[in-house]
Amino acid sequence: MLSSYNSVQSCQELIDQWNDPKDIAQRAAVVIKEIHMMYGREAFAVLKMMENKCIHPKKMRDFCADGTIYCMDCNANLSEEEIFSARTPTLMKQKVLNRRKLVKKFAKQNMKQPEIAKKLDVSLSTIEKDFAVLRN
Numbered sequence: 001m002l003s004s005y006n007s008v009q010s011c012q013e014l015i016d017q018w019n020d021p022k023d024i025a026q027r028a029a030v031v032i033k034e035i036h037m038m039y040g041r042e043a044f045a046v047l048k049m050m051e052n053k054c055i056h057p058k059k060m061r062d063f064c065a066d067g068t069i070y071c072m073d074c075n076a077n078l079s080e081e082e083i084f085s086a087r088t089p090t091l092m093k094q095k096v097l098n099r100r101k102l103v104k105k106f107a108k109q110n111m112k113q114p115e116i117a118k119k120l121d122v123s124l125s126t127i128e129k130d131f132a133v134l135r136n
Helices: 002-018 021-050 092-106 115-121 123-133
Strands: 061-063 069-071
Touching: 092 115, 092 123, 115 123
Parallel strands: none
Antiparallel strands: 061 069
């Protein structure tokens, strides 16, 4: 009889400890704090992903199938203005200018655009863009 009383008493102590309002509030505060910290880290990661501080380095540039240049670092399509901006390495600018000189030279020799593209090993749309720029 005494052992069952002690068992009930120890169970009651555990129940009282578990239901202690201070302890519940503390546990709830810890859970809420951890959730806020998790959401804060995720929001900060999303914000960092949205910021675009990429300067489009030359080694991270590639051509799409249609000939447009894009940055593999930030996945942005680069327009003519961005290619010739002050942030762009001068070697890339020079490469484009040299290609346009060759396109102009081959056009004077009455070569067709597909032949020029094949000879310069670039896409046809790139040659078409060069022709459009040279006409203006």
